[in-house]
Amino acid sequence: MQRIIVYFSLEGNTEYIADEMAKELSSDKLRLVPKKAYATGGFSKFFWGGKSAVMAEKPELEPYDVDLSAYDEIIFGFPVWASTFTPPLRTFILENKEGLKGKTIAAFACQSGAGAEKAFSKLKDCIGIDSFAATAIFIDPKDKPSEENEHKLNEFCKMLQQIV
Template sequence: MKTLIVYYSMEGNTQYVADKVKEKVDADTLRLVPKKAYNDKGFAKFFWGGKSALMAEKPELEDYSVDFSKYDRIIFGFPVWAGTITPPIRTFVEDNRKNLAGKRFCAYACMAGSGGEKAINKLAKFLEIPGFEATSIFIDPKAAPNAEKDAQINGFCVALNQ
């Protein structure tokens, strides 16, 4: 089974997990990059990012190319913003609904606070699926790494390889 990890990462936590998963699972990665970058500093980061997430915005993404016929499974990775998925993930799903039909799905969320489970459930609903084959929620995996977090990432990879 061939896997594609589709992720958006602002501060590097989600990319950190994507890179670790790629090492242990036969996967390719696709980093989503909005054409207009989000503010990543101070109050503006939380205000504008949260507003964009809550308003279910779909920002235009930098060009990417995916041959969906090569992949059986898609893993979505995203930071949690205001208890929901990040807008670049929403854009990707909306733009590729037909290409995603019939695929298997997994997801992971990175966060500093709370709302990961709620965000993963919202993604499943947006994908119009009953749930994911495997999920995990990581608290600041790159910003505050430790053996417990590495073990959690490894556990997610074990679940993916079953």
């Protein structure tokens, strides 16, 4: 099965999981990069990122090259902002709506607090699917490594490897 991990990472937590997952699953990766960078420090990070997420903004992305027809499975990864998925994923999904049809789709979220379950629900609605093949939630995996996150990553990868 050909897989690709499509993700956005602001501070490296989501990228950390995407990298580890790509090694375990031998999958490709596509990092989404908005043309206008989000703030990474202090109050402005939460204000502008949260506002952008809540308002369902669709930021313009740096050019990317992907042929989704080459993949059977797409794994979306994102940090949770204001109980939703990050706007760069929204842009990608809307730009690739046709290419996502008929694919097996899984998702993982990285967060410091809560909101991932709501974010998964909103992501399903945006994609137009009823359910994910698998989901996983990681708590600050790069910044605060833990056995729990390692266990979740291993279990998530095992679930994905069982999908035929």
